[in-house]
Amino acid sequence: MLNTNHEVCDVKTVHLYNESYSQSYRDYDNEFVNTPYYTTFVPLLKELTLSFNRPIKVLDLGCGTGRYFHALQNTVELTGIDIAAPMLNLAVHPLKEEEVNIPVINLIEGSAFEHDFAGEQFDFIYSIGVLGEHAPFTADMCDKLYTLLTDEGMLMFTVVDIDERKNLKRRLAETAYPLLPEKIKHILDKRWETNYMTYKQLDNMMRGSRFDNYNIERISLTSRVWTGAHLRCIANKYDTISRPFFE
Ligand SMILES: C[S@@+](CC[C@H](N)C(=O)[O-])C[C@H]1O[C@@H](n2cnc3c(N)ncnc32)[C@H](O)[C@@H]1O
Numbered sequence: 640m641l642n643t644n645h646e647v648c649d650v651k652t653v654h655l656y657n658e659s660y661s662q663s664y665r666d667y668d669n670e671f672v673n674t675p676y677y678t679t680f681v682p683l684l685k686e687l688t689l690s691f692n693r694p695i696k697v698l699d700l701g702c703g704t705g706r707y708f709h710a711l712q713n714t715v716e717l718t719g720i721d722i723a724a725p726m727l728n729l730a731v732h733p734l735k736e737e738e739v740n741i742p743v744i745n746l747i748e749g750s751a752f753e754h755d756f757a758g759e760q761f762d763f764i765y766s767i768g769v770l771g772e773h774a775p776f777t778a779d780m781c782d783k784l785y786t787l788l789t790d791e792g793m794l795m796f797t798v799v800d801i802d803e804r805k806n807l808k809r810r811l812a813e814t815a816y817p818l819l820p821e822k823i824k825h826i827l828d829k830r831w832e833t834n835y836m837t838y839k840q841l842d843n844m845m846r847g848s849r850f851d852n853y854n855i856e857r858i859s860l861t862s863r864v865w866t867g868a869h870l871r872c873i874a875n876k877y878d879t880i881s882r883p884f885f886e
Pocket of ligand 1: 649652656700701702703704705706707720721722723726749750751752766767768769773774
């Protein structure tokens with residue numbers, strides 16, 4: 640039931656994030672700074688980027704309007720990629736622009752799935768509200784993120800926890816599922832195809848990946864525009880010398 644077709648999602652995303660929707664996303668910023676989303680991820684991004692204790696190159700995958708740029712520390716070069724041009728146009732002047740302390744910012748319009756980074760690597764990659772949400776978190780994407788990281792690199796991303804989004808009707812249908820005829824099962828499988836993930840699905844994906852370690856935490860981030868929970872994953876790639884000690 641996990642969707643793996645990013646192309647369909649990419650088309651939908653471009654359609655959704657048009658100029659007016661992107662502008663309302665930006666207009667929500669004043670309210671957004673008081674939401675659990677902001678108060679969770681700004682300190683976390685500060686802490687993770689400070690933990691490097693050296694200048695770093697950062698990739699924001701699905702950067703949108705650049706809401707989190709001001710949280711990044713130690714960052715000498717930031718690349719923000721987003722498939723929606725209207726969102727990216729707003730990222731030129733991101734939230735709390737006066738606090739953004741990054742000498743070089745590159746904004747790339749394109750799909751994170753399709754874009755060829757031509758061997759470029761980043762010390763820290765983060766992606767909030769994109770994978771396992773608007774786009775699928777596929778094994779190929781997981782592998783791409785690993786390759787995009789330098790040795791000793793770190794990844795932080797969120798996916799939507801599907802278990803928190805199921806209503807009673809859906810839960811009942813899932814209980815009855817094993818007893819249903821194959822034809823009905825097939826219809827439900829199609830209807831239930833989603834980018835959202837269970838903890839177990841994300842855990843399995845990360846366990847099967849090349850990442851040397853990872854940690855998944857379920858966080859509840861209910862606000863006026865969102866009810867539910869996200870799974871927040873932090874994963875590390877160790878350098879080729881220290882890796883054997885972790886195997
Ligand atoms: C909910 S917004 C999150 C934006 C930003 N990360 C934030 O937290 O404010 C989702 C963003 O992901 C972008 N996006 C979705 N699929 C993408 C893809 N395949 N490649 C690049 N960006 C994508 C959308 O255009 C949109 O700007």
